[in-house]
Amino acid sequence: MNLPENLRYTTDHEWIDEDGRVGITEYAQDALGDVVFVELPQVGRALKAGEAFGVVESVKSVSDLYSPVTGIVVAVNTELSSQPELVNLDPYRAGWIIKLNPAMDSADLLLADAYRSQIEGA
Amino acid sequence: MKTTPITKWHQSHDGKLVEFGGFQMPIDYGSIMNEHAAVRDKVGIFDVSHMGEFLVRGLGTSEYLDNLVTNTPSGLETGQALYSPMCYPDGGTVDDLLIYRMSDAEFMMVVNASNIDKDWAWVMDHKSAWPLVDLTNVSDETSLLAIQGPKARDLLQPLTTINLSELAYYHFVPGAMIAGVSALLSRTGYTGEDGFELYVASSEALALWEKLVDRGAVPIGLGARDTLRLEARLPLYGHELSESITPLEAGLGPFVRLKNKADFIGRDALERQKSQGLTRKIVGLEIQGGIARAGYQVSDATGKIVGIVTSGTFSPTLKTAIALALVPFELASIGTRLAVNVRGREAPATVIKTPFYKRG
Numbered sequence: 084m085n086l087p088e089n090l091r092y093t094t095d096h097e098w099i100d101e102d103g104r105v106g107i108t109e110y111a112q113d114a115l116g117d118v119v120f121v122e123l124p125q126v127g128r129a130l131k132a133g134e135a136f137g138v139v140e141s142v143k144s145v146s147d148l149y150s151p152v153t154g155i156v157v158a159v160n161t162e163l164s165s166q167p168e169l170v171n172l173d174p175y176r177a178g179w180i181i182k183l184n185p186a187m188d189s190a191d192l193l194l195a196d197a198y199r200s201q202i203e204g205a
Numbered sequence: 206m207k208t209t210p211i212t213k214w215h216q217s218h219d220g221k222l223v224e225f226g227g228f229q230m231p232i233d234y235g236s237i238m239n240e241h242a243a244v245r246d247k248v249g250i251f252d253v254s255h256m257g258e259f260l261v262r263g264l265g266t267s268e269y270l271d272n273l274v275t276n277t278p279s280g281l282e283t284g285q286a287l288y289s290p291m292c293y294p295d296g297g298t299v300d301d302l303l304i305y306r307m308s309d310a311e312f313m314m315v316v317n318a319s320n321i322d323k324d325w326a327w328v329m330d331h332k333s334a335w336p337l338v339d340l341t342n343v344s345d346e347t348s349l350l351a352i353q354g355p356k357a358r359d360l361l362q363p364l365t366t367i368n369l370s371e372l373a374y375y376h377f378v379p380g381a382m383i384a385g386v387s388a389l390l391s392r393t394g395y396t397g398e399d400g401f402e403l404y405v406a407s408s409e410a411l412a413l414w415e416k417l418v419d420r421g422a423v424p425i426g427l428g429a430r431d432t433l434r435l436e437a438r439l440p441l442y443g444h445e446l447s448e449s450i451t452p453l454e455a456g457l458g459p460f461v462r463l464k465n466k467a468d469f470i471g472r473d474a475l476e477r478q479k480s481q482g483l484t485r486k487i488v489g490l491e492i493q494g495g496i497a498r499a500g501y502q503v504s505d506a507t508g509k510i511v512g513i514v515t516s517g518t519f520s521p522t523l524k525t526a527i528a529l530a531l532v533p534f535e536l537a538s539i540g541t542r543l544a545v546n547v548r549g550r551e552a553p554a555t556v557i558k559t560p561f562y563k564r565g
Contacts, residue, residue: 119519
């Protein structure tokens with residue numbers, strides 16, 4: 084399972100990078116299957132850590148997306164409107180979902196190893 | 206939870222197992238989109254061994270069956286099959302099924318997995334007028350493999366001496382030898398493509414499955430089975446048909462024989478519904494800006510809630526969100542603008558012609 088060391092992870096299977104970009108993990112995209120629709124929040128929206136900010140729909144299921152940290156949405160990946168499959172194909176780069184201006188440190192989120200033990204224990 | 210002879214194979218070949226109709230079944234093997242495309246373009250194989258099979262034989266069988274279902278099994282020739290709803294006296298639907306005529310007085314009913322127990326009780330409860338009819342539930346010892354897609358015939362033909370091009374749609378050959386395995390070979394399916402279904406002894410199902418996969422049949426899970434049947438507008442019990450949805454409301458009028466047939470269970474109610482006119486109907490919807498799912502509410506142009514989505518998905522072939530929905534009859538004509546409530550937001554929806562997909 085590809086879990087880049089530079090990212091921080093949540094138990095809800097989101098990741099956040101040092102620039103505040105947020106997406107879902109390799110594990111999450113595999114579990115969901117083919118992503119066909121991503122509902123994105125408005126730029127400027129204030130999110131609390133753990134707050135639902137959007138939805139990712141695969142052929143078979145609907146899943147909420149949760150913000151890893153508190154912050155303001157400064158950008159959304161509009162590419163996903165026409166190419167939602169980027170979430171499957173490249174979950175850590177082209178498949179990013181939103182970019183936050185975090186109002187808190189993400190240091191207390193999971194490191195790659197801790198997240199790995201969580202999903203392997205599951 | 207029940208398993209099929211192929212459950213372990215699914216598990217060891219990346220099949221994601223889920224509970225369906227009391228069975229552990231694969232929802233997909235990685236990608237519903239790819240599996241869907243394999244059936245539309247080439248050939249796929251489905252383990253549908255969870256379906257139930259009842260053998261019905263003895264004096265009076267064809268009359269007994271004619272009374273039980275809305276279509277006319279007595280009109281079948283030996284070697285022919287039909288699709289039929291089976292109704293309650295009030296016209297609501299017990300199940301929808303296939304009926305095969307094996308000989309003059311021997312038939313096989315194929316029912317939905319989730320309804321096996323209910324159907325068995327129903328068919329036993331309604332045989333008192335036909336004391337010589339004998340029913341056997343052979344669901345456990347019977348497995349079912351479906352081979353579907355434009356290349357289904359090419360895949361199977363080298364494995365059997367039966368000339369498949371001469372086997373007409375909804376016809377079958379009992380005791381056909383397929384790769385050395387005895388099967389009831391039927392030209393039927395639930396995908397909107399050409400294809401075959403093979404009823405085999407459960408003890409031989411895994412070996413036959415492996416042979417067919419080796420020859421290039423792509424394993425397909427229940428996820429793609431659902432998207433394929435929905436594009437072809439084939440009903441699914443519990444969605445388009447239920448205890449409270451009649452076959453007429455589901456658009457299955459051609460399978461309800463109100464003429465040229467003796468009495469059957471539900472006839473009076475269905476005849477009344479037909480003569481008074483339907484008040485609601487299942488329609489096809491195309492949805493913009495969201496995916497409709499079963500249970501989502503449908504509203505009219507004024508925002509009033511008028512109906513409910515019975516099945517909805519992203520259509521892998523059409524690359525758009527499609528759904529079937531139960532709506533008032535006056536809102537059922539092609540082109541009617543409706544909306545589906547997708548997580549509190551009104552997604553525009555238009556009534557469109559079905560089937561959503563028809564093979565070329």
